[in-house]
Amino acid sequence: MEVKYEPQGPVGRQCQDCKFFEPIKDNPSQGKCFGKDVIAQGTCNVFVFK
């Protein structure tokens, strides 16, 4: 499946709300998702609530 990432996700469905998001310790506005850099406010079609 193709991942459709968007840099600005709707409130409540952002990377920071997703179980795959791993925040970066010194910069919680950014994180990793399956080894890729993502931003906390992003979203994609693979979103899963944590």
Ligand code: SF4
């Ligand atoms: S799966 Fe999608 S919504 Fe979840 S952290 Fe990764 S990019 Fe963000």
